[in-house]
Amino acid sequence: MRWCVSIGAMLVAGVIAGGDVPGLAAPATAPAPAATEAKVDVELILAVDVSYSMDMDELALQREGYALAVTSREFLQALKTGPTGKVAVTYFEWAASSDQKIIVPWRVIDGPESAGALAEEILKAPLRRASRTSISGAINFAIPLFEANEYQGLRRVIDISGDGPNNNGELVTIARDAALAKGITINGLPIMSKETNYATMDIENLDWYYEDCVIGGAGSFVVPIKTKEKFKEAIRTKLILEVAHRVPEMRVVPAATREPRVSCTIGEKIWQERWGR
Incomplete structure (x- = not known):
């Protein structure tokens, strides 16, 4: 089933319990996991859009949002709800079908120290922008990353954020279906914080596009960002739901039962009309 959530309606109220979180310690370099240490609650890929339609303020907000989310008290408490209390995370940025860059390779997050190390790595990488928007390229890049890591997750999740539809590479539905066939869940963070601009390939109802054409798998959901002020809150909400294996309360009719509300x-089509190729 696929789900959509408004940020205010599902901000972790039923996910976590109280308790103080210790201060963050300096990151330490961790050795490769032993077989007994490789089990995690979820293998989570954070796939982040850096196409030219994203302005520099949005790119900085996006980076800061992820860094603050993984070190938040709510996220650290959500970690404790799983059977292992650990998640494996990698973070990469994407644009065109051939343009993906890993910013943080796979590592285990199991508490404040490892979360702080992840946040530091996310923030220290230089900001960049690149041409085209290939959600399908991001999905196809992400799929083999699960096989290449040394972790054994109870779930495998690709978390895609972006501010426009696929306009490069293979069709997004083909890539999505390939991931779903491997038991992978895809969640979405459609960024809708600016006025729709045809010049930057924007579309109306990007959240519908993500719901009907991008996400899928068990418990998949979308958390749209409709104002810049909600960037950090939305990212935190999404990560907590993923780590705690929760789904939003508001149900969306599965796309398989009807035609997509926005063409996949x-x-x-917009790219072809504008550039003729």
């Missing part, structure tokens, strides 16, 4: 090839 709308990005390619």
Whole structure:
């Protein structure tokens, strides 16, 4: 089933309990996990859009949002709700179908120290922007990352954030279905914080596009960002739901039962109309 949530309606109230979180310690370099240490609650890939339609303020907000989310008290408490109390995370940025860059390779997050190390790595990498928007390229890049790591997650999740539809590479539905066939869940963070601008390939109802064309798998959901002020809150909400294996309360009718509300090839069509190729 697929789900959509408004930020205010599902901000971790039923996910976590109280308790103070110790101060963050300096990160330490961790050795490769032993077989007995490789089990985690979820293998989570954070796939983050850096296409030119994202302005520099949005890119900085996005980075800061992820860094603050993983070190938040709520996220650290959500870690404790799983059977192992650990998640494996990697973070990469994407644009065109051939443009993906790993910013943080796989590592285990199991408390304040490891979360602080992840946040530090996310923030220290230089900001960049690149051409085109290939959600399908991001999904296809993400799929083999699960096989290449040394972790054994109870779930495998690709978390995609972006501010526009697929306009490069193979069709997004083909990539999505390939991931779902491997038991991978795809969640979405559609960024809708600016006025729709045809010049930057924007579309109306990007959240519908993500719901009907991008996400899928058991418990998949979308958390849209509709104002810049909600960037950090939305990212935190999404990560907590993923780590705690929770789904929003508001149900969306599964896309398989009807035609998509937004064409899944709308990005390619806009690009063709504008550039003729």
